[in-house]
């Protein structure tokens with residue numbers, strides 16, 4: 001069932017892309033495996049998924065270790081998509097390839113400090129609160145540019161783009177304005193940038209709204225229920 005679900009999601013991604021002339025290869029499908037078992041994780045990997053999203057550091061750690069023990073050198077990418085407490089930054093930098101949920105300068109500074117200790121440059125996204133009701137966490141759009149500029153000064157983190165969670169709405173079309181805010185904010189960041197490397201990642205879109213997110217420019221979609229339920 002998981003495999004069929006993934007096939008179906010990939011078809012839906014292709015259709016959404018073809019509507020607006022994007023290429024499906026531009027979209028990274030992240031399987032959000034929070035609360036899912038190791039068996040379920042193995043099934044998504046067998047179905048060709050390479051990117052896993054988790055929302056708790058401790059749970060991710062257990063799965064990371066188990067996965068490594070079972071699969072040896074197999075290369076998976078681990079994404080932190082949930083709220084990260086400052087005191088968990090030390091553990092987070094050890095396993096995550098990309099931390100999507102950096103919601104304050106303080107957290108960015110702590111990740112930088114912990115990444116420096118292990119000689120890592122940690123890729124991060126800034127989580128933007130594009131709606132008041134979706135989550136407690138996130139940087140307000142009007143604060144984003146200033147925080148981005150500060151974060152860009154830190155040596156051991158690299159801001160790769162932006163992430164948002166749209167509010168729960170009764171039809172996916174209603175999530176569009178929030179995705180649009182994120183896309184426009186990313187353009188603004190890139191327009192003002194001083195260096196060569198543009199921020200390119202837009203992490204937005206979940207089970208209920210990923211097609212609309214793709215139409216608005218998502219490069220990563222984070223999907224749980226449509227894969228597992």
Ligand SMILES: *Cc1c(COP(=O)(O)O)cnc(C)c1O
Nearest residue numbers: 032055081206207222223224225
């Ligand atoms: C759980 C979760 C997802 C996946 O949500 P679904 O609706 O199950 O697809 C995506 N992003 C974040 C931040 C999550 O916590």
